[in-house]
Amino acid sequence: MNFREQDDDGKIRTVSLDLPSWLPAEAWGGYLQTRKAKKAPRTVRAIQGVLRKLEAFRRAGHDVEAILDTSTERGWTGVFEPKSAFPASATPKRQSFGRSLEQHFASPEFDGR
Numbered sequence: 001m002n003f004r005e006q007d008d009d010g011k012i013r014t015v016s017l018d019l020p021s022w023l024p025a026e027a028w029g030g031y032l033q034t035r036k037a038k039k040a041p042r043t044v045r046a047i048q049g050v051l052r053k054l055e056a057f058r059r060a061g062h063d064v065e066a067i068l069d070t071s072t073e074r075g076w077t078g079v080f081e082p083k084s085a086f087p088a089s090a091t092p093k094r095q096s097f098g099r100s101l102e103q104h105f106a107s108p109e110f111d112g113r
Contacts, residue, residue: 003044015044020051022058027068031079040077053079 003015019028035042058064062082071079 001047003042003047005043017044017047020055022064023051023054024065024068027065027072030072031068034072034075035077038075038077050079057081 001017001019004012005015006012054064067079
């Protein structure tokens with residue numbers, strides 16, 4: 001991906017940035033269109049920051065495509081970790097507190113109160 005940036009001298013230069021292979025092209029393109037429409041900076045530094053966040057979310061088991069799609073659909077210029085309690089790769093585990101309610105109420109110790 002190529003970017004045009006202005007040096008401190010005022011000269012325009014083209015900077016190339018290699019995108020990771022795990023990045024979904026269609027979702028990424030849609031996200032960049034949203035950033036452009038919102039006039040958010042498309043500098044190398046800004047894009048590298050977004051890619052770092054996406055890499056961290058991916059390592060935590062989150063779906064990068066879903067994150068990009070959510071940002072695009074909601075018109076966000078940033079990417080955010082999903083608020084779900086569990087990443088896509090994790091399965092929620094039921095916490096056991098000992099006996100089930102059925103076992104408690106069926107036990108001889110239960111006196112109806």
